[in-house]
Amino acid sequence: MPVDAEVGAVPTERSVPPPPARGRTSPAEPAAGRTARADAQRREVRAALARRTAPLWPAHAPVRPPAAGATRQDWQQVHRRAGLEIQHHALVLRRITTAYVVAVAEPHFEAGWSVADVLHALDWTPQGVRYTHDSVTGIENPGAWFAARLRAWTHQDGAPMRSRGQRAAAEAEQRRTEAVAAAQRHTARRVQQQVPGAESGAAGADVGSQGATEQERQPFRVRWAAQIAAGRAEASRDPGNQ
Template identity: 45%
Template sequence: MVPDPGSASTVVRTSVGLQKAAERDPEKLHLTPENVAALGAALPRAEDTTADPDSPTGRSKRRAGRKGKHRPRRVRKAKERSNRAVWSVIPAGHRPARHIVRWLRSIQELAEFQLARKDLKANIWRFANAVAQCPGFDPASMTIMPIWQRLQERFGFPSKSISNYFRRLRDWGVLAVVATGRTAKFTPKSSGRTENEAAIYVLLEKAEDQGVEKSSVPVPTRAVNNPPHARAGESSNPQMDAASPQPSLKRAAQRREVNHQLHNRTEPLWDPNATTDATTKRERRETERLASLELQFRSFPLQRISTAHVAAICRPFFRAGWTIKDILHAIDWRPNTDAKYHHDGAHGVGNTGAWLKFRLGKWVRHDGGLYRSPSQKREAERSQRAAETRAAAERRERALAERSSYTPPTVPWRERVTRIRQAQLADKQPVGQAISL
């Protein structure tokens, strides 16, 4: 059997023989193609480094094969605040905050923050201010290094709450992780560091639209008195030339949330002719929310307030059997009359919730009950007409039954009248008295 020249045993024997020959007489070692191939095959190849646990290739393959997951490597300490590391984690439509105060204000303008529960808003706002006061802030890269131990000891946040608040801020797009935290146990020995490394975050804000035209004329914020006799035909009372006040952040967030849900509406969220009857409290709340959202879709002024606000005002009417079309009718028409309001809520209404409550309040009686809705009136009229039709049919059937059961008399009427008259004369009754037939 001829040995394979490419086998491992043949290569080893060839290389060992060449080394011994070189030791005895170096001049006898000729660089022939066979000798060069044998020496090259004896050298360790790149594929064989997987057996070495200290080789980088072996470590990367071992990490990649660990349950199919690959954890990203932490940014080096010297480059964790560089522009390349920071901008590589910034999502589209965002940029590093220009100032830490602007970053705090951007959190208040978020729809998720404004529509959150009251206690959650207070906790998130306190946590954001605590993060802003942490050491390790770099204004050049707008990165910060919050330490969990400081947040726990100084501000009293539990570790689980800190994790939840960081996750929520990342989901809202106001924070991004540049470098993850790492304990000293997992720090590479080649770095020479034995201390723990805190996580590095970058403060984010939404990128502004550059196409917005801005005026350079300052807006006065104080009252302006007209000089005397400047305009004889006008009064010289103080006039406010300041711009109209901006709506609150919560109202703007509510409007964005409502518009987002209404723009994604592909079909009616609730039947406008159906009531919101439900068996359980959870189902009733959900049906009232969907009915209120559909009501906002059909009435443009109601889109200025939240769906929960509309549901709270319309809840007594929903539970009294009113439909969406009934509430739309009550908003535009006065009760028990054909009089329609001269204006709607699209213009000149500052508090939409109070306007809606006032319009629907006209349909509440003095005893606290509600007037019948238009659909309930139509249903009552339909039931009344059906009852009248049924009563008329019963009367006709009764009349037909009486006619069918009537038996005509056998004695002619002339003979009966003659007998009655004779009986009256026999009793000495006046002849002109009415005769009962």
């Protein structure tokens, strides 16, 4: 589904720091003009979401163009689609512009975060503790609230932490590696159990009841070789054959 062109950033408000985004409003622009522009941008957000009939960006996919060699405009379009999808689910963020949402989330997008990862960070801390605030009511400044929630998921140098999805993928890969290693160890033990049995058979091992039980567990070709070796050993001990 097509979406509108990139909109400008949210205007500066008393408690909201200006976003580090492209297209910031000029400080020389009159306050009334900035307010009118912001209102128009918010109406554009509501109109775009009203036309939404399918996800504008897959919830669990990395926010990047699917094709190699994407242009700056392609990246802007993808980020805007992801920003609108975040606003679709987080209603409180509809009170700010999509450009502001993208400006705050863009470092996390570039670090491989998905839309679902961003939405998870709005309700959960990196330590797995759910915020007591319901993220819907009582938020006077959605822009500052959004920035603070994502800031909690960054390191001291400002780099985003691993998201919930990235942590789950890493844990799944570790479990897969451990399962492969366990299977290899099991196969190695089976081989070690078979080799000594073959050697003892070839050397004329005891053919008693315990030996027979062990031989029954051996592969047929190993048991056959053991029987041949035992026959030759018996023939060599028979005085009539000398």
